[in-house]
Amino acid sequence: MARILGYIAASLDGFIATSEDSLDWLFKYEGIELGPHDYSVFLKRIRTVVMGRGTYDFIAGEPSPWAYSDQRVLVVSSRPISRSR
Incomplete structure (x- = not known):
């Protein structure tokens, strides 16, 4: 049987991005x-x-390398995704 593990980043108000779609609060902890x-x-x-x-679109639009090349990625969406990665 598979185990399900979760790793979630969220601010105290329960969101990951600010109202301006910024993740600056999260990125300031990189390197710790x-x-x-x-x-x-x-x-x-x-x-x-x-x-x-939304998470997929954000990550796929970043210039940094794709972080999930060793994993299978399932994107929950109601719209088709172009295969750019």
Whole structure:
């Protein structure tokens, strides 16, 4: 049986982005050593990533390398996605 693990970033109001669609509050913590709680450590433990369409569109639009090349990615969406990655 598969195990389901969750790793969620959210501000205290329950959202990940500000009302201006900014993630600056989250990115200011990059580079901080979180030990076993670090996202990169978590990512090495999983085989499948499930994300919403808004998250996918945001990540796919970033110039940084695709972080999920070692995982299967399932995008929850009601619209078709072009295969750019």
